[in-house]
Amino acid sequence: MRALVAELHRRHRLLAWAGWVALGFLAFSLAAMALDGRQIHGVSVWTKPAKFAASFIPWFWTLAWAWGVLAPAARRGVLAGLVLWVTLGAAGFEQVWITWRAAAGLPSHFAEDPLGQLMFSLMGLGAALLVAMAALLGLLVLWRGDAGQPRAWRLAVGLGLLVAGVLGGVTGFAMGGAGSPLVGGSGTPGLPPFFWARDGGDLRVAHFLAIHAMQALPGFWLLTRAGAWPVTAASLAWAGLSVAALRLAQAGLPLSP
Known part of the structure; x- marks a missing residue:
């Protein structure tokens, strides 16, 4: 340590x-x-x-x-x-x-x-x-x-930061444009530490996934020592997961129990 x-x-x-x-x-x-x-x-x-x-x-x-x-x-x-x-x-x-x-x-x-x-x-x-x-x-x-x-390591770090920056901005602006992170439901907070909504859409889920791409993708490489193509595929998958969470929240569907 x-x-x-x-x-x-x-x-x-x-x-x-x-x-x-x-x-x-x-x-x-x-x-x-x-x-x-x-x-x-x-x-x-x-x-x-x-x-x-x-x-x-x-x-x-x-x-x-x-x-x-x-x-x-x-x-x-x-x-x-x-x-x-x-x-x-x-x-x-x-x-x-x-x-x-x-x-x-x-x-x-x-x-x-x-x-x-x-x-x-x-x-x-x-x-x-x-x-x-x-x-x-x-x-x-x-x-x-x-x-x-290693090239794949540089790719994991660079793409992680890029995905976090771009989709972190997209999801952040979605919250600001909506005037609230919540879509539908009563707004009852879910479980700590995140308190994501449990009965409606919550744009904070997508934002969380997006900005933590900067840790997730380098972490993927450290665990797998994968090559450039798997790292690229993992980057696209993480970006897709963030976008899917955004669309679900915009539809008023919760992801938090």
């Missing part, structure tokens, strides 16, 4: 530390959840900051690991720098705002007050930038990956 952490910091120290900061936000949110009984739509006010912090931990650490798959010159390039600073800025803005709104007992998403509505629009821009930067890093890995590393 110590060697894994050291390697993560070697690949990209700033992104590695960003993951630890997100872990701190998660611990704070869970502690607040245990002490603060306030709720929004049937769940703790601290659920949203906890979920975002939990998602940012693997996001930052996956990007840090992917940095080590770039060619050395590409890691120091302008595009890589753009990915780094836009990612840190957008993620920091979203996490701080969501946590502040939780502390105030107000929703950060689909808010009804003027400030909340304005900031929700800005959060939409921040989310779009995050997924765009993931897709850009994926393209960089595919275009300027380290030739000394």
Whole structure:
């Protein structure tokens, strides 16, 4: 474990530390959840900051690991720098705002007050930038990956980031355009930790599948050591699964028990 952490910091120290900061936000949110009984739509006010912090931990650490798959010159390039600073800025803005709104007992998403509505629009821009930067890093890995590393591994990392970026954006915009992550049903939250709707469509399922392509596809290669064609097929299958989950949710069908 110590060697894994050291390697993560070697690949990209700033992104590695960003993951630890997100872990701190998660611990704070869970502690607040245990002490603060306030709720929004049937769940703790601290659920949203906890979920975002939990998602940012693997996001930052996956990007840090992917940095080590770039060619050395590409890691120091302008595009890589753009990915780094836009990612840190957008993620920091979203996490701080969501946590502040939780502390105030107000929703950060689909808010009804003027400030909340304005900031929700800005959060939409921040989310779009995050997924765009993931897709850009994926393209960089595919275009300027380290030739000394296996081609199928570079393909798995690059396609994972690309699928996450593109479909993460598609599913995110679907939620924003619908005005709610829920389609039909009563909105009764399902089981923790995700609380996906149990009696209607929930667009968050497709969004979850989409953004975690960046871990699923490299994980597939690590488990199978498959060649380029199986990795490509797995990428298409994961993308198809995300799209199918999106269409089911749009039809009002639940996937959560």
